[in-house]
Amino acid sequence: MQIQNVDPTDYANVITKALRRGALLTTKVGDKVNSMVIGWGHIGRIWERPVFVAYVRKNRYTLEMLDRNPEFTVNVAPDGLDKQTLTVCGTKSGRDLDKLAAAGLTPVPPQVVSVPAIKECPLTLECRVLYREEQTFSRLPEEIRRKFYSVEAEDHVCYFGEIAAAYLIGD
Numbered sequence: 001m002q003i004q005n006v007d008p009t010d011y012a013n014v015i016t017k018a019l020r021r022g023a024l025l026t027t028k029v030g031d032k033v034n035s036m037v038i039g040w041g042h043i044g045r046i047w048e049r050p051v052f053v054a055y056v057r058k059n060r061y062t063l064e065m066l067d068r069n070p071e072f073t074v075n076v077a078p079d080g081l082d083k084q085t086l087t088v089c090g091t092k093s094g095r096d097l098d099k100l101a102a103a104g105l106t107p108v109p110p111q112v113v114s115v116p117a118i119k120e121c122p123l124t125l126e127c128r129v130l131y132r133e134e135q136t137f138s139r140l141p142e143e144i145r146r147k148f149y150s151v152e153a154e155d156h157v158c159y160f161g162e163i164a165a166a167y168l169i170g171d
């Protein structure tokens with residue numbers, strides 16, 4: 001397996017486009033690894049460093065995992081996730097099953113964080129959470145609240161992850 005380190009900003013467009021169809025955000029606590037599909041997120045610069053910001057709803061198992069081990073990887077398949085990965089990782093909870101096994105995903109040892117990359121989603125960002133921000137529900141426009149949040153407990157927590165490594169996994 002070959003690892004090609006990249007400048008993450010060179011891949012900002014690829015990542016932004018891939019998010020429209022879904023990418024993975026992977027977490028790890030102890031021996032347990034869990035990937036969930038994300039569609040919301042952005043790559044950029046803040047506090048003089050490259051950052052990926054992810055939006056995780058409060059009812060996700062991923063949120064519990066991130067709060068126990070504040071590191072994650074973003075796993076992008078530039079041509080889109082396959083259907084099984086999208087279904088398993090985008091609708092099932094890691095509370096109930098081993099989603100990597102169920103979706104046939106292969107963990108790859110990370111470079112600097114504790115959370116693995118995913119072979120099938122080769123464009124990888126390894127991130128350490130720098131900052132966690134809960135949305136202030138009452139400040140969201142009424143139209144957004146109605147469309148995206150039927151109950152307050154479903155609002156999002158924003159995780160600002162410093163990008164500690166970025167690479168492509170090849171065969």
Ligand SMILES: Cc1cc2nc3c(=O)[nH]c(=O)nc-3n(C[C@H](O)[C@H](O)[C@H](O)COP(=O)(O)O)c2cc1C
Pocket residue numbers: 021022034035036037038039040041055056057059060061062063086088089090091092093094095
């Ligand atoms: C295309 C797509 C995009 C999604 N984007 C997000 C997202 O950005 N944030 C989020 O919290 N959930 C998102 N979800 C839903 C989670 O992937 C889903 O609820 C998942 O089962 C949560 O897994 P977990 O409980 O193991 O964390 C998305 C689902 C799909 C299919």
